Amino acid sequence: MKLKNLLPLLLVAFGLMFFNSCKKETVDVTDLLKSVPSSASGVVVFNVEGLLSDTGCKINGHEVTPSKEIEQIISKASTVNQKDFLMIFDGSTGIEPKGAVVFYDTNKAFLTVALYDVEKFTNFIEQKSGATFASESNGVKICGNVAVKGAQAWLCLTPGKRLDPDAIDSYSKLQPSQSFLVSPLGENLLTDESDIRGWIMLNTYFSQNLDRSNRTMASLGLGMLFENGESMKFKVDFKKGELEMETVILNDQGKPAKFQLPMEKVDVATLKTLGTSCQGMMAFTLTPKLVKKFQEIGDTFGGALFGDINDFLKNVDGTVGVTASGNIDNEDINGVVTTKGDVSQELKGKISELFGSISMDGKLLRFSKGSVSGNLSVDECADALKGCYFGIVVDAEQFSQIGVGSFAQGFKSGEVLLKPEGQGIELEIEAKTINEKENALMTILRNI
Numbered sequence: 001m002k003l004k005n006l007l008p009l010l011l012v013a014f015g016l017m018f019f020n021s022c023k024k025e026t027v028d029v030t031d032l033l034k035s036v037p038s039s040a041s042g043v044v045v046f047n048v049e050g051l052l053s054d055t056g057c058k059i060n061g062h063e064v065t066p067s068k069e070i071e072q073i074i075s076k077a078s079t080v081n082q083k084d085f086l087m088i089f090d091g092s093t094g095i096e097p098k099g100a101v102v103f104y105d106t107n108k109a110f111l112t113v114a115l116y117d118v119e120k121f122t123n124f125i126e127q128k129s130g131a132t133f134a135s136e137s138n139g140v141k142i143c144g145n146v147a148v149k150g151a152q153a154w155l156c157l158t159p160g161k162r163l164d165p166d167a168i169d170s171y172s173k174l175q176p177s178q179s180f181l182v183s184p185l186g187e188n189l190l191t192d193e194s195d196i197r198g199w200i201m202l203n204t205y206f207s208q209n210l211d212r213s214n215r216t217m218a219s220l221g222l223g224m225l226f227e228n229g230e231s232m233k234f235k236v237d238f239k240k241g242e243l244e245m246e247t248v249i250l251n252d253q254g255k256p257a258k259f260q261l262p263m264e265k266v267d268v269a270t271l272k273t274l275g276t277s278c279q280g281m282m283a284f285t286l287t288p289k290l291v292k293k294f295q296e297i298g299d300t301f302g303g304a305l306f307g308d309i310n311d312f313l314k315n316v317d318g319t320v321g322v323t324a325s326g327n328i329d330n331e332d333i334n335g336v337v338t339t340k341g342d343v344s345q346e347l348k349g350k351i352s353e354l355f356g357s358i359s360m361d362g363k364l365l366r367f368s369k370g371s372v373s374g375n376l377s378v379d380e381c382a383d384a385l386k387g388c389y390f391g392i393v394v395d396a397e398q399f400s401q402i403g404v405g406s407f408a409q410g411f412k413s414g415e416v417l418l419k420p421e422g423q424g425i426e427l428e429i430e431a432k433t434i435n436e437k438e439n440a441l442m443t444i445l446r447n448i
Helices: 003-018 030-034 068-076 079-089 118-129 165-172 186-191 202-209 212-225 288-300 345-355 378-384 396-402 440-446
Strands: 042-046 058-060 063-065 095-105 108-115 141-143 146-149 152-156 196-201 231-239 242-250 280-286 316-325 332-339 357-361 364-369 390-395 411-421 424-433
Touching: 030 042, 030 095, 030 108, 030 186, 042 186, 068 440, 118 141, 118 146, 146 165, 152 165, 186 196, 196 202, 202 212, 202 231, 231 440, 242 440, 280 288, 280 378, 288 316, 332 345, 345 357, 345 364, 378 390, 390 396, 396 411, 424 440
Parallel strands: none
Antiparallel strands: 042 095, 042 196, 058 063, 095 108, 108 152, 141 146, 146 152, 196 231, 231 242, 242 424, 280 316, 280 390, 316 332, 332 364, 357 364, 390 411, 411 424
């Protein structure tokens, strides 16, 4: 099963747990991580108690009472989703409202949770599935894709894969030295207070999402961009007024892998010359050192990947920025390219062909098409990109043009930022809600 296809399943698995939350604090998921083997190639931890602190839910021991807002969401949900929501708030499930862990091992993804009442849980699963648990000789009980051993349950999230009772038994008996806790990221996932935090081996991601030729290209590209880039860690936080996501490529020591492109930060002052309002801004830096590096990468792949970009991008040196409004088929554009004083006629011709009028303003090559306007302040967009190597700020109305239109409801803007992180880089994604007082997760749930 491809990892990208796990997302809906992870969201459902997440849904089984997170509404049991009302208190923002770090959840001790030590016992759950102890049952994750050190061989796991991906691990995601859900801080159940830390989620949805602003939803008004109440929890008394193991009993969960939803807020009126959540009850309204349940009443409007489809029949299938409604059953999931009802299970979330059904205090008779036997699931401990603490934490949850998803891990990927031996080509299978598992969700594991602690149980406060094994009998309640097994009765619930049997009623939901119409099947009964069968006991194995090793003490593991299995019903379909659900297994129970002691006071812990495992749900296999990978369609078409059968649970192996011996594997579940081995997970339950792992010594700390055999578990994920001994890995460089084990302690980080244990102590991080983020709502969701995770880690994945990049080779696993490539093998599950790319065919052989693209997998080879991705591995080569990774090696050129990062020194000893091996894995990726990420975290997600739902806050009042915004959703935040962060991702960093790591080396085999669990530290940010050295980024090998000679990048420089964008110049905010230059970006602020791109008008007063827009629907989106994109900016990055382009220097002779970076152009030379691209040329070297192109030569590695046979010389035809980028062509002779040294001559094409002659004298480009600094921030490149664009603001835009309108739809992708008929956008209005304001743009600027920082130079050493002039650029190649080929580049001028291509910019003119694509965007219309061009002019030199000192060392700045400017280009424009139409009249850019919108709900976003150019100055505020530029300030959001401070300290970035690359960044995009976009009005939520434009989300559909970058493939996430279904995410727009309830949000006013989004940002994608590439920033330095030690010797490596960090990718940050932020989405701001229209209602600044509402938790971003509530905003998402209202518009599922």
